[in-house]
Amino acid sequence: MEKDPDQCKFVVVLDMIVGKWKPTILSHLMIGGTKRFNELKKLMPDITQRMLTMHLRELEEQDIILRVVYPQIPPKVEYSITEYGRSLEPILDSMHQWGYAHLERMKKKEEQLAADNK
Amino acid sequence: MEKDPDQCKFVVVLDMIVGKWKPTILSHLMIGGTKRFNELKKLMPDITQRMLTMHLRELEEQDIILRVVYPQIPPKVEYSITEYGRSLEPILDSMHQWGYAHLERMKKKEEQLAADNK
């Protein structure tokens, strides 16, 4: 850990992956590979087109995902994780593992509570 | 990475450390050790008491920090990182390193841009 709290830069990563749908988008692209706009939309039925577009643009600006437009009719746009974006995977992976373990821990706590109350 | 995007749990970690002042609070407690309420307040001049209280309570609920009340007048309350909270440190640390490198990368990009424009 950094010695100076003011110099702690883990917020930088947060800024890039925080957003209501960004984690889901990243998961789908990182795991499922390249996807078209409507493919992503179908994978996330509850997201609005507006939010999908906005989040994709932000991730593209940060060089995390690549946007490729095929100039044809009907239009075709593909999104994929950049090589730079891949460098985030180990971090997201360890976060996933911690998160998974945390959920297990919570479950055990609840079971304990239920056992105490009977 | 998890095979199923719907099973990706790195959001769990996000939920715990996201919030306008949570990263700062965590940094101060993780790096500086146990702190009293007003010490934290002084370290973060711009935070309101309300937000400091709210974030501390949330972190306490998640077992990330410990709140110890000394029953005396005037009151004294100390906050510290729990052992469980410490298990988050490696993740935050790697996030910090990535974030730091990212800032360096951005700086180089800007320098490049400036060089191209002259």
Add this chain to the structure above:
DNA sequence: CGGGATCCACCATGATACTG
């Protein structure tokens, strides 16, 4: 000293309609 209670502003997100 370490809060709680109340009221308020803004920004992220949602809903809906339209388009090249």
Add this chain to the structure above:
DNA sequence: CAGTATCATGGTGGATCCCG
């Protein structure tokens, strides 16, 4: 198909005052 434009809403955070 892959968006854009416009308007509505709700939750996070801010300001202020009060309390044991």
